[in-house]
Amino acid sequence: MPDGLQAYCRECSAEYYRQRQEAKGKKVRERVSVPPGHKRCPQCSEVRPHSEWERNKTSSDGWASYCRECRAARNRASYLKRRYGLTEAERDAMVAAQRGLCVICLKAPAVHVDHCHETGRVRGVLCFNCNSAIGKLGDDPDAVRRAAAYLEGTPWKPTLVAPGVCRLPS
Structure with missing residues (x-):
């Protein structure tokens, strides 16, 4: 809007977005409440404390996308595929x-x-x-x-046969 505000609240806008995506046949994951000082890993779907995450200055929240365990597993798999094609x-x-x-x-x-x-x-x-x-x-x-x-x-040792x-x- 011209005044810088949205027409709908954040929750209503998110629900509308979810409905549109589901109507297109796309899968939308459910929103999980995460306590402060924790983050949810998209691979293992576990909510873990920040001590189990790597720092990443470029991300919006300052933490890596995946927990340490999942990130290590992804890096191993990526290395094998990239280096050896396995x-x-x-x-x-x-x-x-x-x-x-x-x-x-x-x-x-x-x-x-x-x-x-x-x-x-x-x-x-x-x-x-x-x-x-x-x-x-x-x-x-x-x-x-x-x-x-x-x-x-x-x-x-090599043996001398001729000069x-x-x-x-x-």
């Missing part, structure tokens, strides 16, 4: 196919997705130590073989 269900199926264990050491639980750095293809799910060992060896099968030969005690010609152990 859903959490696909990753869990891979872990189940490996019986929950790392396929290299067969001791630790498999929690880290391993992939080829050249092609980006996902190879499997490994424990942290095995995944980082492969990465530190540069995804080089020859380096892994030399490391295995070293651990088994076989000669690992300027060395033979690497096989």
Whole structure:
């Protein structure tokens, strides 16, 4: 209106909006009363105290859109999809196919997705130590073989065959 006021009160205007949206066939969530110092998470639908939320200066109320637990779950799922093209269900199926264990050491639980750095293809799910060992060896099968030969005690140093010609152990 010209005087800066609305024709209807906030509650009546909200009810009218709700009726219009439902007439269009859209789902409108019910308004939930939230006590002061709390916020409702749209994903888990729980009302939680502000201590269970991250701060966000850009939002209207100064708090994140989702509670810490839901936000962490969404970030994990988003990272898997963005980085490896996997859903959490696909990753869990891979872990189940490996019986929950790392396929290299067969001791630790498999929690880290391993992939080829050249092609980006996902190879499997490994424990942290095995995944980082492969990465530190540069995804080089020859380096892994030399490391295995070293651990088994076989000669690992190159032998001089002729001047300027060395033979690497096989």
